[in-house]
Amino acid sequence: MALVNISSPHHHGLSKTSRLMGWVLLATLPGLAVQSYFYGYGTLINLLWASVLSLGFEAIVLGLRRRPIMPYLTDGSALVTAFLLALALPPFSPWWLTLVAVLFSIVFAKHLYGGLGSNPFNPAMVGYALCLIAFPVSMTQWAGTEATLSFSQQWQWFWLEYIDGGIDAWTRATPLDLMRHTKGLTLNEVASTNPQLGLGLIANMWVNVAYLLGGLFLLAIRAFTWHAPVAMLAGLGLCAGLFHMGEPDLYPSASKHLLTGATMLSAFFIVTDPVSGATSRKGKLVFGAGVGILVFIIRSYGSYPDAFAFAILLMNLAAPLIDTYTKPKAYGHQPKKPHSQGDK
Amino acid sequence: MHKIWNFHGGVHPVENKTQSNQLPIIVMPIPAQLTMHLSQHIGKVAKAIVETGDYVLKGQLIACAQGFVSANVHAPSSGHVSAIADRTLPHQSALSGPCIVIDTDGKDQWATLSPTANPESLSKPDLLNLIQAAGITGMGGAGFPSAVKLQPKINIHTLVINGAECEPYITADDRLMREYAAQIIAGIQLVQQLIDQPHCLIGIEDNKPEAVAALTYAADQHTNIEVCVIPTKYPSGGEKQLIEILTGKQVPHGGIPADIGMVCQNVGTVKAIFDAIILGRPLINRITTVTGKAAANAGNYEVLLGTQVADILAFAKVDLAKTSRLVMGGPMMGFTIQDTHTPIIKSSNCILAAADLELAPVADHHACIRCGQCEVACPAQLLPQQLFWFAKAEEFEKAQDHNLSDCIECGACAWVCPSQIPLVQYYRYAKGRLKTINSEAQLAEVSRLRFENREQRLVDEKLAKEEKRKARALTAAAAQAAKRAANPSAEDPVAAALARVNLKKQAKTNAATQKSTEDEYKELKTAAAITRTKLNKTRKALTNAQAQDHEQAQALQQTVIALTTKAAAAAAELHAYEAKLGLDPEKEKTLQLAVAKANGVVRKLEKSLATAENLQQLEAEIFNAKAIHEAAGLALEEHQANAKEKPTSTQES
Numbered sequence: 001m002a003l004v005n006i007s008s009p010h011h012h013g014l015s016k017t018s019r020l021m022g023w024v025l026l027a028t029l030p031g032l033a034v035q036s037y038f039y040g041y042g043t044l045i046n047l048l049w050a051s052v053l054s055l056g057f058e059a060i061v062l063g064l065r066r067r068p069i070m071p072y073l074t075d076g077s078a079l080v081t082a083f084l085l086a087l088a089l090p091p092f093s094p095w096w097l098t099l100v101a102v103l104f105s106i107v108f109a110k111h112l113y114g115g116l117g118s119n120p121f122n123p124a125m126v127g128y129a130l131c132l133i134a135f136p137v138s139m140t141q142w143a144g145t146e147a148t149l150s151f152s153q154q155w156q157w158f159w160l161e162y163i164d165g166g167i168d169a170w171t172r173a174t175p176l177d178l179m180r181h182t183k184g185l186t187l188n189e190v191a192s193t194n195p196q197l198g199l200g201l202i203a204n205m206w207v208n209v210a211y212l213l214g215g216l217f218l219l220a221i222r223a224f225t226w227h228a229p230v231a232m233l234a235g236l237g238l239c240a241g242l243f244h245m246g247e248p249d250l251y252p253s254a255s256k257h258l259l260t261g262a263t264m265l266s267a268f269f270i271v272t273d274p275v276s277g278a279t280s281r282k283g284k285l286v287f288g289a290g291v292g293i294l295v296f297i298i299r300s301y302g303s304y305p306d307a308f309a310f311a312i313l314l315m316n317l318a319a320p321l322i323d324t325y326t327k328p329k330a331y332g333h334q335p336k337k338p339h340s341q342g343d344k
Numbered sequence: 345m346h347k348i349w350n351f352h353g354g355v356h357p358v359e360n361k362t363q364s365n366q367l368p369i370i371v372m373p374i375p376a377q378l379t380m381h382l383s384q385h386i387g388k389v390a391k392a393i394v395e396t397g398d399y400v401l402k403g404q405l406i407a408c409a410q411g412f413v414s415a416n417v418h419a420p421s422s423g424h425v426s427a428i429a430d431r432t433l434p435h436q437s438a439l440s441g442p443c444i445v446i447d448t449d450g451k452d453q454w455a456t457l458s459p460t461a462n463p464e465s466l467s468k469p470d471l472l473n474l475i476q477a478a479g480i481t482g483m484g485g486a487g488f489p490s491a492v493k494l495q496p497k498i499n500i501h502t503l504v505i506n507g508a509e510c511e512p513y514i515t516a517d518d519r520l521m522r523e524y525a526a527q528i529i530a531g532i533q534l535v536q537q538l539i540d541q542p543h544c545l546i547g548i549e550d551n552k553p554e555a556v557a558a559l560t561y562a563a564d565q566h567t568n569i570e571v572c573v574i575p576t577k578y579p580s581g582g583e584k585q586l587i588e589i590l591t592g593k594q595v596p597h598g599g600i601p602a603d604i605g606m607v608c609q610n611v612g613t614v615k616a617i618f619d620a621i622i623l624g625r626p627l628i629n630r631i632t633t634v635t636g637k638a639a640a641n642a643g644n645y646e647v648l649l650g651t652q653v654a655d656i657l658a659f660a661k662v663d664l665a666k667t668s669r670l671v672m673g674g675p676m677m678g679f680t681i682q683d684t685h686t687p688i689i690k691s692s693n694c695i696l697a698a699a700d701l702e703l704a705p706v707a708d709h710h711a712c713i714r715c716g717q718c719e720v721a722c723p724a725q726l727l728p729q730q731l732f733w734f735a736k737a738e739e740f741e742k743a744q745d746h747n748l749s750d751c752i753e754c755g756a757c758a759w760v761c762p763s764q765i766p767l768v769q770y771y772r773y774a775k776g777r778l779k780t781i782n783s784e785a786q787l788a789e790v791s792r793l794r795f796e797n798r799e800q801r802l803v804d805e806k807l808a809k810e811e812k813r814k815a816r817a818l819t820a821a822a823a824q825a826a827k828r829a830a831n832p833s834a835e836d837p838v839a840a841a842l843a844r845v846n847l848k849k850q851a852k853t854n855a856a857t858q859k860s861t862e863d864e865y866k867e868l869k870t871a872a873a874i875t876r877t878k879l880n881k882t883r884k885a886l887t888n889a890q891a892q893d894h895e896q897a898q899a900l901q902q903t904v905i906a907l908t909t910k911a912a913a914a915a916a917e918l919h920a921y922e923a924k925l926g927l928d929p930e931k932e933k934t935l936q937l938a939v940a941k942a943n944g945v946v947r948k949l950e951k952s953l954a955t956a957e958n959l960q961q962l963e964a965e966i967f968n969a970k971a972i973h974e975a976a977g978l979a980l981e982e983h984q985a986n987a988k989e990k991p992t993s994t995q996e997s
Binding site: 002003004005006007008009010011012013015016017019020068071072075077115116117118222224225274275277279280281284323327328329330331332333334 | 436671714729762766768769
C-alpha cells in the first residue's frame, strides 16, 4: 500500500460541524413543542417551509459559487438558520414572509459575505430584522393563547392569508407589548385590566423554560462555553432588576424580562453563534453582556416589541473590536512581577 | 503527596497503549547495516573522523561534535565503514543528510570502555565531559544536546524528570521505567550531583501505574526525589506543560526552564546518562515502540541507533501491504515517512505502522465557524481560530502579534476541530514564512549598512584626495617660495605678482598676433598630419600610376620624395616642440591604459561582491585593486601636471 505523506496530527476527535449543528437542532425541539402547544401549528408549518427554502437556496447559491454542494449542505448550518428564523417569526407568518426572511438570511447575509464562517452578521437575525422593518404588521401578528387555529385554518392563512372573520380576531398583543405600551397606567393596573397579560406571561415563561432546558443540554455537551449566554442573561437581568427597584410601576421585574419574548432562545441559540460573535472567552463575556444591556434598552425605550435582532446585530458589528481588546494572555506571558506589565 | 496543578486546555485522545506495553523490551539482533546520521540532534552537524574502509569497534567515536551545541556520534556495533554519504533523514521533508554507513560484522566487539566505580568522586566538569563525550541528547523528542542543558547559568532548584509519555500509542518510556527504574534513579542522582542537588520531581501520567510503582520503589530511599502521578491529559508531556503541572509555574515567553530555576530531562535521557557515566557506554541504542494495527508483534524493542526502519518493521512482523501510513513518533506530533530505509536516531521513540482507517483519514476540511473548541483545547492559551485566519490571509504580522511563536504544535486544536482543518499545517507555514521574512529583513539591514559604509568610504576618499592635492599645492608653493628666497636676485612678491599680471595683459593684447604655445603645438600637429596624409595619398596614386602610366608615375615619384622630406621635417619640428614642452604622448597613453585597466578590475570585483560568499577575501581584493587604480590615477595626474607645469615654468622663468 502506498504510504501517505501528511502532516500531524494523525489523530482526530469525534467533533464534527454537522454533529454540532445536529445537536443544536435537537436542542430546539422542547422549545418548539411548547411553542406549538401554546400558539398552534403555525410554528411547525413555518419550520418545515423555512427548512425547505433554506436548503433550496443554500444548494442554488453553492452551485452558483461553484462550491461542492453536498458537503456544505449536510453540515447543517442552513437548517440551523431555518430553525432559528421559524422559531422567531410569528406563528401567523404567511408563506412569502418566511420566504423573504430565509432568502435574505441565506443568500445575502450568509453567502454574499463568503458563506459559512465568513458572515459578520448572524444570518437569521439579518433576515428577521429586514422583515421587521419592511413588514411590521405581519411581523407583529402574534397568536393568542386562549384559542388556537385548527390545522386547516392555519394552512389556509399560511397560503392565502385569508381567514373567516379576519386575523385580528385571533391575534393578541404579546406581554412585552402590553408592558411597554401601558398608556399611562402602572404595570399592576395593566395586569388587572388586561387578563391577557397574565396568560401571555405564563405561556412565554414555559416557552422560555423549554429553550433554557435545550440550552443547558448544549452546555452540558460543550457545544459552546457558558460565557456568552450567562453574560447576556446577567446583563439583561441586572439592568432590569436595577430599574425595577427604582420604579417598579414602570419597569417589569428581572424575572419577567428573562422569561418573556425570545430571551432564552436568543441566549442559548443566537448569542452563542460563534461565527458572528466575539471569539475569546473574555470577548464572549463582553459580547453577551452587551447584547443583554442593549436588549433592555431597546425593550424599554425602543419602538419595536422585542429587541434581540437589533441588539445582536449591533454587537456583531462590535465583535471584531471586542476581539482586539480581549486577547487572552498566552502561556508564559503572565507578568513576572506585579509592577511589570509584561508584553501587551 | 506533591501538589499537582492543571494546565490550560488539553485533549483526551484514545490512548492505544496496551497494544505495545504488555510485553517486556525485546533486544533486536544486530542488523547487517547501520546508517549513522551525523545530525541526530539540534545544532551543528558532527564531523566524521573515520574514513571509508575503516574498521570500527562498538562504542568507538566516529564523528565529533562541532561547536557548543552539537553531539558526538559513536559506532553502535563493530564493522567496516562502507560509505560516508548522504542518506534520507528521519524528517517529514525526507531530505538527505550526511551519514556514516557501517556494514556490521556480527562480532559486536566493544571498544575499550572506562566505567566509573565511584561516581561520587567525579567533579562537575568530569561529569559534564562524560555526558558530552557519550553524545547524549534529549531522547524525548527534540534531541537537544544534554550537556548544554546541564550547564545552566543560574541556580537550579528543581529537576523535572519527564515520564509523562502523553502521546497515544507510545510506550517506550513506560516500559523503560518499569524495567530500568533503578538505573533511572541512579541517573537522576548523577544529574543532581552535577547541578547542585536540586529537588527532583518525576512526572508520570496515571495511566502507567506499573511504571509509577517501579519508580516509587526505586526512589524510596531518596528524600529529594519525588514521583508525582499526574492526570492523563495530552500534552502533559510537553516540557512547559509538565513544569506547570508539577510546579504551577510557567516558563516565560521566549525563555527556557532554567530562567525559573528548573531543568527538565526525559527518563530515557537520564538512563543514558547512567549508562554513560557508570558503565562508560556512549549512547548507541534506545527503546523504540513499534505499534499500529499493521504490526503483528507490536511491542518495545531495544534497537541500535542507525537501524533502518525496514529492519525493525520486518523484525516486528509488520505487514507493509496493510500499512497505509508510517508515522515516526506518535499520532499527535509524529511525522510520516515513505522511505523505509530511514534510520533510527537518538530521538526516535516510536514507529507507528497504521492500517487503513486506523488514523484520521485525509478529510476534506470545512469552513472554520470560530466555534472556539480549539481555544478551549490549546495548552499554550492561544487563539488558534484567529491564528488560522491570519495564516490563511497571510497576515503574518498579526499572527506574530497573537503569539504564534508560543505554539508548540501539539495538534490539540486540530484534534478537536469540528471542521477538521489541519490547523498545525497552517501554523507551520506561517512560522516558516515569518522566519523567511525576518531573515530577509535582517539581510536587507546588513545590505543597507554595507551600502551606507561604502558611500561614507567614497566620500572620505574623495575628501582625502582633495586634502592631498591641497597639501601638494602648498608644498609646491612653499618650494617655490623657498627657491625664490634662496635666489638673492628675486624681486619682492608684490612686484613679481604685478609683473605677472602685466605679462598676462601683454599676452592678452598680443593674442591676435602672438600664438600661445598650445595653439602652436596644435598647428604643428595638424601640419604634420596634413603632410602625412598628402604623402600617403600620393603614394597610393603612385602605385596606381606605376601600373599604367610611366610618365605620370615619374612625376608622382618626384612629388612623393618632396612630400617625404616635408613630412619628416614637420614631424621633426613637432618632436622638437614636444621635447621643448616636455610632453610625452606615448607615456601618457600607457598611463591612461593602466588607469582604465585598474578601474575595470575594481568594477568587476565589486560586481562579484554582490553575489559572492567569501566577502572578506573579496573585499580585500577590491581594496587592493582600488589601491592600484588610485596609484595609476596618481601617476597619470602627476604626468599631466608635469606636462602642464613645464611650459608655464619656462614661460615664467
